[in-house]
Amino acid sequence: MDFLYDVLIKPFVEMGGDPAFFFQVLWEGFVAGILYALIALGFVLIFKASGIFNFAQGIMVVFAALGLVGFYEVLGSAGIESGTVKAVISLVLTLTMMYALAFGVERLVLRPLVGQEDIILFMSTIGITFMLIGGGQWIFGGEPKSMITEDLGLPTGDTVVDAFGGIIIFQHLDVAATIIAGLLIAGLALFFSKTKTGRALRAVADDHQAAVSVGIGLNQIWVVVWFAAGIVALVTGVMWGAKSDVSFALQIVALKALPVLVLGGFTSIPGAIVGGLIIGIGEKVFELYWGGLMGGGVESWFAFIIALIFLLFRPQGIFGDKIIERV
């Protein structure tokens, strides 16, 4: 009975007893969820346009962030004093690097593999992942680095709000992350619906062959979409790097975008966001109120197990297209 009480009643009593803390937990979960959603967004972009499940999205986040910090250091040793100038130049350089990566991936990996089975393409992205891990550690070094938060103009510090009979702390960085993520998503939505390239992307996502037949160049589209995923990766990397350090451990955390995708559906951008928020908030709440019963650390698997249970009942996700199979 004690156990049942601990599982079923006590956590809710705790939530009600200290609503300010509960709200704080929700906020932390929300911010984590935004970051998961951003990574998932990178996956969705590529999956929609090419049907490729890009396992390398997580390492692209790390790679972009490391590139940014790395260029910054190089510029520093080259004698440039002003932090902002260095930050801007290294941002441009990093974007160039991500474009080169997108171009290289399309030219060297995707183009020769056109028409192969999905699973082969998936495994090739695992190959890309390891190339980026090896190459990244070789070039930028394996030790964690701190993000150049201030020079990028991101706010630090926090605001304390009195509410619900307690205090809630809002890190300014978290607020900024939420706003930037919102802007990025809005920007992508505009890009998809209003620009010519965006429409071409949607056409390709809808039907490759039909898109080709009306004169859309697939190869070009793929470069664009991998570059877009690279930009999303850079933004995610900056946000995440500012919250903790930039290190290769992020790549494992980034795998949590996979259950996010399962929840949201592989082809849906709103799905990625909603899925990210569910996972982010869910795992924080579960960790703090139920995790203690199991010795803590449940954050590492909560998302996956939720996704697993979810898969059993609705394999296509909340917003995904219904899966229809024919022989």
Add this chain to the structure above:
Amino acid sequence: MFYREAGDFKTSYKSDLQAFPIRQDKIGIYIWLIIALVVALFAYKEWGIMGMDSGFAMKAIIIPTLVFTLTTLGLNILTGFAGQISLGTGAFMGVGAYACYKLTTYFPDVNIIILFFASGLVSAAVGVLFGLPSLRIKGFYLVVATLGAQFFLEWLFGRWAWLYNNNPSGAIEVPVRTLFGVEITGANASVVAQYLVVLGILIFMTWIASNLIRGRIGRSWMMIRDMDIAAELIGVRPLWAKLSAFAVSSFYCGVSGALMVFIWLGAAEVESFDINHSFLYLFMVIIGGLGSITGSYMGAAFIWIFPIVLKEIGKSFGVGATVMENISLLAIGVMIVIILIKEPHGLARLWQIAKQKLRLWPFPH
């Protein structure tokens, strides 16, 4: 000219079904067995191989290669033959290792070889449990499910103190166990005995696997892999085919996990079963060749030995070990991509092509 069947004159089902229709292949297998035994002799006499001292060669190269071959074989059954991609291999090996540790704690007098196989059964049960979602999902979705298994089990190994006998270090420390009066686990165990145990188990399980794959079960796995709906329509039960693939695969992984900890490492923590190892095993399967037993041997040997060789080369040029490690990661990534582009069936397929050429040699057609 010499390497071929003498015409296609099979007069009985038995000869039609034989595993090695070409005599040279049969001889080749015997030669490999002899080489395997000669290696044991080398180690026994403490003769070094190629400038390495024999203990190092055994401990760092040969025994782990054999253990990982067994793992690769297991993963290949699931991914290569049944088409269910898994990133939870490391965790299933962990289940085997921890199960073996608990079993040998409770039953110290039972022969350790029996316990190796018993722990494989435990791992198979866990594998079936986490394989259940495969009945409804496949492809990338299944990857997520197996990642769930990986992270959940990893967490469990770290948190559940009962699993490692409440050892304050949180690690398994392997007790001394003997086979026919010879120590085969623990610090003072004879390397030769360990080698022979691993080799024996590997050969036995390879033989089992090759027969499973040739038989009804193996064919149903391959039908599921090639087109599951069509297979279902002609009477293959996906429930049985998929779950048996998970069970057999996890059994192999479990046994290899137990061997890895008991024979090779001697002590193990959670890190020995983490996600990076799972990736490594998947690479062994891809490089070696999806759906090939020979490929499992080649892939495991290649992925394990390549970084070691690279590190040695780096050492002779004065390049640091970390740099070489990164270069080998990079190189493995590049190779994965190249293999997928040029030869999706891996090293095993190259070997097969070479053999096919040899059959026709010296005539072009």
